[in-house]
Amino acid sequence: SVPITVVAAIGAASKFGVIIKSGAIFERFGGVRHVAVDKTGTLTRNKPTVTAVLTVDGADVDQVLGWAAALEQHSTHPLATAIAAAAPDTPAAADVTELAGHGIQGVVDGITITVGSPRWLDPGALADRVASLEEQGMTVVIVHRDGEHVGAIGVRDELRPEVPEVVRTLTGQGIGVTMLTGDNVRTAHALAAQAGITDVRAEMRPEDKAAAISELTAVAPAAMIGDGINDAPALAAADIGIAMGATGSDAAIESADVAFTGHDLRLIPRAFDHARRGRRIIN
Numbered sequence: 013s014v015p016i017t018v019v020a021a022i023g024a025a026s027k028f029g030v031i032i033k034s035g036a037i038f039e040r041f042g043g044v045r046h047v048a049v050d051k052t053g054t055l056t057r058n059k060p061t062v063t064a065v066l067t068v069d070g071a072d073v074d075q076v077l078g079w080a081a082a083l084e085q086h087s088t089h090p091l092a093t094a095i096a097a098a099a100p101d102t103p104a105a106a107d108v109t110e111l112a113g114h115g116i117q118g119v120v121d122g123i124t125i126t127v128g129s130p131r132w133l134d135p136g137a138l139a140d141r142v143a144s145l146e147e148q149g150m151t152v153v154i155v156h157r158d159g160e161h162v163g164a165i166g167v168r169d170e171l172r173p174e175v176p177e178v179v180r181t182l183t184g185q186g187i188g189v190t191m192l193t194g195d196n197v198r199t200a201h202a203l204a205a206q207a208g209i210t211d212v213r214a215e216m217r218p219e220d221k222a223a224a225i226s227e228l229t230a231v232a233p234a235a236m237i238g239d240g241i242n243d244a245p246a247l248a249a250a251d252i253g254i255a256m257g258a259t260g261s262d263a264a265i266e267s268a269d270v271a272f273t274g275h276d277l278r279l280i281p282r283a284f285d286h287a288r289r290g291r292r293i294i295n
């Protein structure tokens with residue numbers, strides 16, 4: 013049976029928004045020495061907005077945005093939502109097909125338009141300016157017109173304001189921090205610099221994130237914090253999987269050992285502190 017002090021400690025944690033699923037998990041939680049954190053939606057607000065549009069000579073900014081928006085209104089990707097909201101005028105599109113993890117293509121006014129990652133679509137003459145936007149922390153998609161680069165759209169998702177303080181507090185607790193993200197290397201490093209995180213792993217697919225977690229757990233007890241369905245394998249691979257912003261039904265919550273009911277990242281060091289104190293009382 014679970015000692016009464018653990019029951020009390022788990023009850024206290026639930027009152028400040030941290031759901032710990034068992035007594036064994038509570039005791040393991042206090043031993044964690046490293047946390048890996050997903051970027052998009054966990055460290056960032058998950059409210060991406062268009063903050064830059066580049067075009068090649070002669071192309072019109074609003075027209076390029078309109079072409080992209082014509083396709084993106086058919087997608088639910090967070091980048092698509094941002095682009096669809098930014099266009100002043102959105103023409104109709106036909107034959108729209110989305111390629112997950114790469115981008116989207118369709119026909120607008122008889123022209124084939126493609127929008128997607130710079131890894132998938134050649135940025136051509138825009139390459140240097142695209143890299144510069146990424147270094148400022150934006151995620152950039154390229155727009156092709158009949159297979160030729162015609163523009164690029166920079167989308168920014170702000171860091172949650174409490175992140176630098178949370179990283180400093182964790183460091184003070186002797187807990188190492190790693191950022192894991194599917195985003196490109198330049199954007200990832202820009203956000204990590206703002207956050208005060210020095211260990212960054214970018215361009216990771218869900219299975220890459222799980223492999224990175226296994227490397228970390230081999231060194232010291234490690235937790236993973238995520239929110240997306242993409243993070244489920246990494247949450248399962250961690251000694252402690254923590255799901256942010258619990259709603260009850262997500263795959264991320266299912267695979268998690270610990271769930272935070274809200275999205276205040278200051279709960280992370282608070283929960284570690286609580287679990288460590290609880291451990292000292294028990295042992």
Ligand code: ADP
Nearest residue numbers: 087089092113114115116127128129153194195
């Ligand atoms: P993440 O969730 O890390 O952003 P995804 O696998 O969803 O990664 O997408 C990877 C990249 O593919 C995006 O950063 C973007 O460049 C491109 N992409 C995916 N879907 C779209 C879309 N609907 N429109 C434009 N680009 C897209």
Ligand code: MG
Nearest residue numbers: 052194240242
């Ligand atoms: Mg995604």
